[in-house]
Amino acid sequence: MQSQMKKILGVTNGKGSNHVHDDIAFSILSKLPFKSLKRFQCVRKSWSHLFDNPGFMSVYGINFLSNCPNDNHISVLLWESGNQWYSLSGERFENRVMLDWPNLYPDQFNFLKFFSFCSINAILCYESNYFSKLIMDRKIILWNTTTKEMKVIPSSPFELFSPPVELNIKANVKHFARYDLHGFGYDRVTDDYKLIRRTYIQPFFTDYPNLKHYGHDNRDDPFDSDLSLLQDKFLDSFWEVYSLRSNSWKKLNVDMPNCVRGCSSSFYVYLDGVCHWLHIPHRDKYIGACLISFDLSNEVFIITPIPTIVKAQWPQLPKMMWLNKPELGVLNESMAMISYDKTMTFHIFVLGEVGVKESWIKLFTVGPLTSVKTLIGMGKKGEIFFRNKDCEIAWFDLNTKTVEVLGFKGQRFKPKDKILIYSESLLSMKRIQK
Structure with missing residues (x-):
C-alpha cells in the first residue's frame, strides 16, 4: 500500500x-x-x-x-401523479416533451411504481396496478424509452398455491400472491436483465370479504388456529429472481428481510451489477435499519449498516414513512444517500465499500432550503430535484450552490411525482431472450 x-x-x-x-x-x-x-x-x-x-x-x-461523467445522451424523466410522463432535457432542463408510454389499462386509472432511480440501457422497470371492487391486477413492465419496445413479465409458478391441509372452517378460502419488487438490473456476466422480489402467499375469505386478508385481529375467531397453522407451515414469504434470458422465475433459498411495504422508487438503486435498497425495521426487526444489496451475478445479499445520524432521522412507524425519508442515488459512479430533517437541511453521504458501515462518508451538507416542500429525485451530476412550496418543480445544483425553478407546476394534492434518469439505447431486449 x-x-x-x-x-x-x-x-x-x-x-x-x-x-x-x-x-x-x-x-x-x-x-x-x-x-x-x-x-x-x-x-x-x-x-x-x-x-x-x-x-x-x-x-x-x-x-x-467535477469528475462526474458528462453524458449528453442522459435526460431526466418526470413522472407526475396523474400518470403523465415528460422528458426534460437541455442544460437547464428547459426542453419538455410528453411521452407516449405503454398503458395496459387505458380506460382505467392505474397506479405506477418504479424500481430504480434511472433506466438501464434505456430500459425502465415499473409496476402497473389496476384496482376495482372485483379485480386486482398487477403487471411488471420493462419499457425501452428509445425504441418503445415493451416486455410484460410473466407470472411466477410459485404464485400458485393450494393448501395441503383441510381447513376445519365453513368459509371458502382462496390464496393469492403478493410481492414486493426490490430491484431491476443488468447482469454483465451472463448478459441478462434480472428482477429480485419477495413473494407472500396470503389467504382470502371469499364468503367474508370484510375480513382482513391475513393476520386478522379477532383472536376468538373459530378458524384462527387453522390459519395460524397454515401461516406457520406453508405461507412463509420467499425471495425469487426473474431472468429475461430464460423468461422465468426461480426461488432463492435465503433468509433475508424485505423492505417495508410502501417504499417508493427513491429506495431502489442499481449500480454496476448490484441492486440496492433501504431496509426500515418493522416486522423483521433482527437486522435493523440498513442498506441491502443484491449482486445479480452471484445472487447473494450484502448488508451495510447506515450512518447513525440517518437512522436517528428515520420515522419509526410505517404510516409516517413519507416524512423525511432518505433517498438513494448515484454520484460520480458511487452509491449516494440523501437524508434531511424538518429544517430541510440535506446531508449527502457516499458509500466507499458495500458491507462496511465505516465507509459511509458525508460529503455535503446543504441548507436549510426553506423553499423545499417534497424531495422528488436526484441527478447523477449533483442535482437535487424537489417541489417547492408553490408546487413548482425546482432543483438545487451542488456545483453552483444555486436553486432554479423549472417553470411548471405539479398537482398540489398529489405529492408523488418522481424524477428518474434515463439514457438512450437502441439495443433490443429480444436479443437476450432465448
Whole structure:
C-alpha cells in the first residue's frame, strides 16, 4: 500500500527527499477516486483524519463533482401523479416533451411504481396496478424509452398455491400472491436483465370479504388456529429472481428481510451489477435499519449498516414513512444517500465499500432550503430535484450552490411525482431472450 502511494506521489528512495509536504499530498489526495482515498488513509496518521478536515472535504467535494461523467445522451424523466410522463432535457432542463408510454389499462386509472432511480440501457422497470371492487391486477413492465419496445413479465409458478391441509372452517378460502419488487438490473456476466422480489402467499375469505386478508385481529375467531397453522407451515414469504434470458422465475433459498411495504422508487438503486435498497425495521426487526444489496451475478445479499445520524432521522412507524425519508442515488459512479430533517437541511453521504458501515462518508451538507416542500429525485451530476412550496418543480445544483425553478407546476394534492434518469439505447431486449 505504501509503495503504491509513493508511486502516486512521485516519492523515491534515492537521493531525493522521501517527504512530501502535506499541502501537496492533500492536493493529490483530493483528486483520487473515493475508494482509493479510503484505502490510503492508513498510509500516514495525518491522512487518517482527512474526512474530519472541513477544508479538505470542501476541496474534495468540488473535485468529486467535477469528475462526474458528462453524458449528453442522459435526460431526466418526470413522472407526475396523474400518470403523465415528460422528458426534460437541455442544460437547464428547459426542453419538455410528453411521452407516449405503454398503458395496459387505458380506460382505467392505474397506479405506477418504479424500481430504480434511472433506466438501464434505456430500459425502465415499473409496476402497473389496476384496482376495482372485483379485480386486482398487477403487471411488471420493462419499457425501452428509445425504441418503445415493451416486455410484460410473466407470472411466477410459485404464485400458485393450494393448501395441503383441510381447513376445519365453513368459509371458502382462496390464496393469492403478493410481492414486493426490490430491484431491476443488468447482469454483465451472463448478459441478462434480472428482477429480485419477495413473494407472500396470503389467504382470502371469499364468503367474508370484510375480513382482513391475513393476520386478522379477532383472536376468538373459530378458524384462527387453522390459519395460524397454515401461516406457520406453508405461507412463509420467499425471495425469487426473474431472468429475461430464460423468461422465468426461480426461488432463492435465503433468509433475508424485505423492505417495508410502501417504499417508493427513491429506495431502489442499481449500480454496476448490484441492486440496492433501504431496509426500515418493522416486522423483521433482527437486522435493523440498513442498506441491502443484491449482486445479480452471484445472487447473494450484502448488508451495510447506515450512518447513525440517518437512522436517528428515520420515522419509526410505517404510516409516517413519507416524512423525511432518505433517498438513494448515484454520484460520480458511487452509491449516494440523501437524508434531511424538518429544517430541510440535506446531508449527502457516499458509500466507499458495500458491507462496511465505516465507509459511509458525508460529503455535503446543504441548507436549510426553506423553499423545499417534497424531495422528488436526484441527478447523477449533483442535482437535487424537489417541489417547492408553490408546487413548482425546482432543483438545487451542488456545483453552483444555486436553486432554479423549472417553470411548471405539479398537482398540489398529489405529492408523488418522481424524477428518474434515463439514457438512450437502441439495443433490443429480444436479443437476450432465448
